[in-house]
Amino acid sequence: MKIAIPHSLLYYYYFPLWDTFFKELGFEVVDTGPTTKDILDKGSKAAVSDICAPIKIFTGHVIEGLKVADYVFVPRFARIKKPEYFCPKFMGLPDIIEGTVEESKGRVISPIINEKNNENISSPKIYEMLTEMFGFSYREIRLAIKRAEEVFERFKKLMHSGLSCDKALDSYRTGRWEEDLRRVKKDGDVTIAVLGYVYDVYDSFISMDVIKKLENLGVNIKTFEMVPQEVAYDNLKHYRKRLFWTFSNRVLGAGLHYLKDPEVDGVIHVTAFGCGPDAIVGRFLQYESDVAGKPFTTLRVDEHTGEGHMITRIEAFVDMLKRKKWAKLSEVL
Amino acid sequence: MKVSFPYMGSAIVYKKLFEFLEHEVVMPPKPTQRTMDLGVKYSPEFACIPLKMVMGTYLEAIEKGAKVLVTSGGHGPCRAGFYGDTHRNILKSLGYDDVELIIFDAPQDNWRAFFRNVQKIRNGVPWHKVINRMYTLYRFVQKLDELEKMVQKIRPYEVNKGQTTQVWNQIHEKFDKVKTRKQLYEVYEECKQMLLSIPTRKVDEKDRIRVGIVGEIYVVMESSINFGIEEILGNLGVEVERSLYLFEWINDNLVPWILRPKRFKEIIKKGQRYIKILIGGHAVETVGHIIDFKERGFDGIVHLMPFACLPELVTQSLIPKISKEIDIPILSLPIDEQTGKANMLTRIEAFIDLLKNRKRGKTREIFIDNIQEDVQEERVVMV
Numbered sequence: 001m002k003i004a005i006p007h008s009l010l011y012y013y014y015f016p017l018w019d020t021f022f023k024e025l026g027f028e029v030v031d032t033g034p035t036t037k038d039i040l041d042k043g044s045k046a047a048v049s050d051i052c053a054p055i056k057i058f059t060g061h062v063i064e065g066l067k068v069a070d071y072v073f074v075p076r077f078a079r080i081k082k083p084e085y086f087c088p089k090f091m092g093l094p095d096i097i098e099g100t101v102e103e104s105k106g107r108v109i110s111p112i113i114n115e116k117n118n119e120n121i122s123s124p125k126i127y128e129m130l131t132e133m134f135g136f137s138y139r140e141i142r143l144a145i146k147r148a149e150e151v152f153e154r155f156k157k158l159m160h161s162g163l164s165c166d167k168a169l170d171s172y173r174t175g176r177w178e179e180d181l182r183r184v185k186k187d188g189d190v191t192i193a194v195l196g197y198v199y200d201v202y203d204s205f206i207s208m209d210v211i212k213k214l215e216n217l218g219v220n221i222k223t224f225e226m227v228p229q230e231v232a233y234d235n236l237k238h239y240r241k242r243l244f245w246t247f248s249n250r251v252l253g254a255g256l257h258y259l260k261d262p263e264v265d266g267v268i269h270v271t272a273f274g275c276g277p278d279a280i281v282g283r284f285l286q287y288e289s290d291v292a293g294k295p296f297t298t299l300r301v302d303e304h305t306g307e308g309h310m311i312t313r314i315e316a317f318v319d320m321l322k323r324k325k326w327a328k329l330s331e332v333l
Numbered sequence: 334m335k336v337s338f339p340y341m342g343s344a345i346v347y348k349k350l351f352e353f354l355e356h357e358v359v360m361p362p363k364p365t366q367r368t369m370d371l372g373v374k375y376s377p378e379f380a381c382i383p384l385k386m387v388m389g390t391y392l393e394a395i396e397k398g399a400k401v402l403v404t405s406g407g408h409g410p411c412r413a414g415f416y417g418d419t420h421r422n423i424l425k426s427l428g429y430d431d432v433e434l435i436i437f438d439a440p441q442d443n444w445r446a447f448f449r450n451v452q453k454i455r456n457g458v459p460w461h462k463v464i465n466r467m468y469t470l471y472r473f474v475q476k477l478d479e480l481e482k483m484v485q486k487i488r489p490y491e492v493n494k495g496q497t498t499q500v501w502n503q504i505h506e507k508f509d510k511v512k513t514r515k516q517l518y519e520v521y522e523e524c525k526q527m528l529l530s531i532p533t534r535k536v537d538e539k540d541r542i543r544v545g546i547v548g549e550i551y552v553v554m555e556s557s558i559n560f561g562i563e564e565i566l567g568n569l570g571v572e573v574e575r576s577l578y579l580f581e582w583i584n585d586n587l588v589p590w591i592l593r594p595k596r597f598k599e600i601i602k603k604g605q606r607y608i609k610i611l612i613g614g615h616a617v618e619t620v621g622h623i624i625d626f627k628e629r630g631f632d633g634i635v636h637l638m639p640f641a642c643l644p645e646l647v648t649q650s651l652i653p654k655i656s657k658e659i660d661i662p663i664l665s666l667p668i669d670e671q672t673g674k675a676n677m678l679t680r681i682e683a684f685i686d687l688l689k690n691r692k693r694g695k696t697r698e699i700f701i702d703n704i705q706e707d708v709q710e711e712r713v714v715m716v
Contacts, residue, residue: 048649050641050667091612092647099651274641276412279379
């Protein structure tokens with residue numbers, strides 16, 4: 001049996017877990033591969049026009065996945081931390097897919113992820129629906145998910161030690177965990193915290209490889225995955241009320257963490273056009289950056305392509321940071 | 334305390350609430366283009382239109398002297414739950430430090446904060462009076478909603494254009510003066526007679542067009558933001574019913590659950606045929622009401638949503654499928670500060686024409702051909 005895992009949305013964070021889990025159960029896992037123009041076009045055509053680009057891209061991946069596999073994996077993310085939730089579009093994702101992709105009927109595997117406090121989403125209960133669909137025993141599922149959780153823990157450790165999500169994914173694929181850990185190096189001129197959801201930042205098509213572009217400009221990158229959950233939440237303590245969305249809290253918390261970090265010279269917020277939670281997160285980040293006196297900029301991405309403006313903007317931003325740093329250094333000298 | 338509040342539907346209800354609690358009420362002006370401009374100027378760009386409009390209303394109320402603003406927070410993953418805090422931030426950054434913003438979140442989220450707010454709002458009025466007056470207010474809302482439902486059924490058939498709206502405005506003035514429950518029932522009877530005495534055309538049952546309005550609560554309830562869609566439809570000869578009335582909203586959300594009518598649960602159950610879990614906002618209710626309207630024999634649905642509204646985008650994604658499966662035309666209208674009235678009117682008129690043609694029994698095939706062109710040209714989703 002073949003199952004396609006769409007290379008989009010929380011794929012970048014959870015792929016090692018799901019990949020291990022389904023392989024343990026004896027599935028053949030198909031990764032739909034990085035986003036291409038073709039995938040985006042297919043998704044845009046099927047999806048509602050006002051919806052954000054990440055959902056359109058996900059829809060495209062589902063369409064691709066259904067071509068090559070028997071089933072497609074569309075988890076329904078409700079929450080992984082009480083009392084927070086995911087964006088309503090994540091909660092209604094399988095419904096959106098059923099509404100917009102006709103051929104998905106009966107071929108969607110969509111467990112409801114509704115955990116009180118477990119980022120590893122590794123309760124066997126979640127995946128119990130597979131017993132009904134395919135006749136696995138509860139024990140088989142429990143063992144498979146346990147194995148998957150171990151892999152995911154290792155994956156998280158890589159990120160917390162300074163590898164960005166996509167590099168950690170590479171390590172998972174190649175199996176070179178230890179070597180990659182040793183290779184975390186920092187010798188750029190300036191350090192920038194690139195904040196944003198994994199599906200915006202690491203989808204090389206939608207973000208036009210912003211990370212690689214920055215690295216080529218000699219920038220050290222810090223991202224929200226490198227900040228452990230507890231640390232991120234610790235920074236949010238002074239807010240009256242947490243945001244509703246888990247990953248928005250993580251992004252905001254990590255942002256506050258980096259604003260205090262003397263190594264970080266500036267902050268870039270990567271956000272998708274029309275992203276609801278980011279309308280609020282963006283405002284807070286901007287406000288806090290002003291307070292901390294660190295340069296802040298927003299890169300807004302959507303399904304349109306055109307790299308020129310992006311390169312100009314990040315070059316200008318990096319340039320500004322470098323000059324600022326030089327000015328400070330020469331003052332000291 | 335000089336208290337004010339944002340608009341949503343019949344604002345005299347909120348005014349009454351604070352009058353009953355013996356506050357000095359600053360009635361915010363009915364939202365206009367200026368309100369919108371003010372709101373847009375100071376709000377985050379990608380916030381949805383309700384946040385911007387409410388922001389504008391606050392600023393106008395403050396101009397009129399309001400010192401305390403009361404609003405509801407939210408519960409669940411729709412971002413409206415965070416709008417109170419965003420508003421507070423913006424007001425602070427504008428230098429209104431002396432203005433207090435009281436946000437009522439769902440009591441189950443934080444009982445203590447809720448009770449603190451209640452104490453503040455109660456204004457020292459003894460509890461037995463509060464309870465008595467709140468019951469009066471409850472009936473007040475009920476009666477007003479009943480009359481509004483009548484208005485929506487009379488307006489399409491009125492002989493003298495505009496008369497119903499005029500009477501409806503008079504009703505508001507009369508209700509504004511109500512102080513006790515006894516008065517309320519008297520005024521209600523009087524207003525009912527006023528409505529019933531409006532001369533109407535006789536229209537055959539088979540020629541009546543009924544349209545249900547569903548969607549996000551603010552754009553559905555607040556006529557200044559949806560261009561008075563109920564009036565527009567009424568003037569086109571269409572009977573209208575909304576998915577949301579204040580009275581029902583109170584029943585569904587504020588009345589203890591044992592006393593709640595079953596209707597709400599049934600709607601949710603219907604909605605879950607397409608959206609399996611509650612995802613915040615009114616997405617599941619919207620779907621539930623679409624199905625409910627169809628079952629009750631309505632001819633079409635108008636779906637209103639703020640541009641990029643998170644939960645309603647899920648609904649919108651499902652609309653073509655629902656429309657096809659239960660066979661009812663649905664017009665989905667996203668609203669933001671750019672939305673023009675002429676554009677909206679054209680779409681609505683075209684939609685009503687379609688409903689009329691359909692009712693007259695034109696063949697479905699021709700209908701579908703027409704629509705498919707429409708779908709490509711505009712974002713109108715029908716069939």
